[in-house]
Amino acid sequence: MAADSSKIPAWPAWRQLANGDPVGLGASAFSPRSRALKARINEADRAVGSVCPYCGVGCGQQVYVKDGKILDIEGDYDSPISRGCLCPKGAATMQLVTGTHRVKTVLYRRPYGTRWEEIPLERALDLVARRVQKTRDDTWEDQHEKGHPLRRTLGIASLGGATLDNEENYLIKKLFSSLGVVQVENQARI
Numbered sequence: 001m002a003a004d005s006s007k008i009p010a011w012p013a014w015r016q017l018a019n020g021d022p023v024g025l026g027a028s029a030f031s032p033r034s035r036a037l038k039a040r041i042n043e044a045d046r047a048v049g050s051v052c053p054y055c056g057v058g059c060g061q062q063v064y065v066k067d068g069k070i071l072d073i074e075g076d077y078d079s080p081i082s083r084g085c086l087c088p089k090g091a092a093t094m095q096l097v098t099g100t101h102r103v104k105t106v107l108y109r110r111p112y113g114t115r116w117e118e119i120p121l122e123r124a125l126d127l128v129a130r131r132v133q134k135t136r137d138d139t140w141e142d143q144h145e146k147g148h149p150l151r152r153t154l155g156i157a158s159l160g161g162a163t164l165d166n167e168e169n170y171l172i173k174k175l176f177s178s179l180g181v182v183q184v185e186n187q188a189r190i
């Protein structure tokens with residue numbers, strides 16, 4: 001059993017030997033301050049299982065919540081993908097929620113504009129829909145010159161980001177295929 005480190009001199013090598021902890025990874029690595037530290041997640045009401053949204057690896061996460069607010073996001077030890085680990089991006093996921101740089105409104109820079117304007121989401125969706133429709137109409141190929149049916153447009157392509165999950169990718173593929181778009185890719189596959 002390790003000795004009581006509070007009664008052992010402060011010299012590190014001596015403390016490690018006296019503690020039966022020669023490599024200094026046990027009790028002798030603690031200071032009074034670090035012994036008093038408590039994990040943030042001790043205060044949580046509950047933990048909610050989730051998946052890191054940053055890339056296609058899909059590491060498991062536990063989102064710790066207190067009073068309806070996120071306290072911390074950590075790796076999920078039960079995940080067969082990541083076994084509790086998160087890379088630096090995944091470990092910083094909480095900033096997606098709390099980061100002061102997060103953009104929460106739609107920003108639009110009109111053609112030849114020099115600054116971003118805030119516009120309502122409905123207007124942005126309407127602009128996107130109109131442009132998709134116009135591009136599709138202008139570039140539609142109904143059939144090959146030899147008469148084979150094509151029913152496609154090469155004027156639109158979709159490149160998804162790795163933060164899209166399986167369900168979002170499924171819906172994106174369905175949407176673009178229904179429009180006759182054949183160039184549909186995802187960054188995680190490249």
Ligand code: SF4
Pocket residue numbers: 052053054055056057058059082085086087088089090091
């Ligand atoms: S960004 Fe990092 S933590 Fe997130 S899924 Fe990819 S590898 Fe895992």
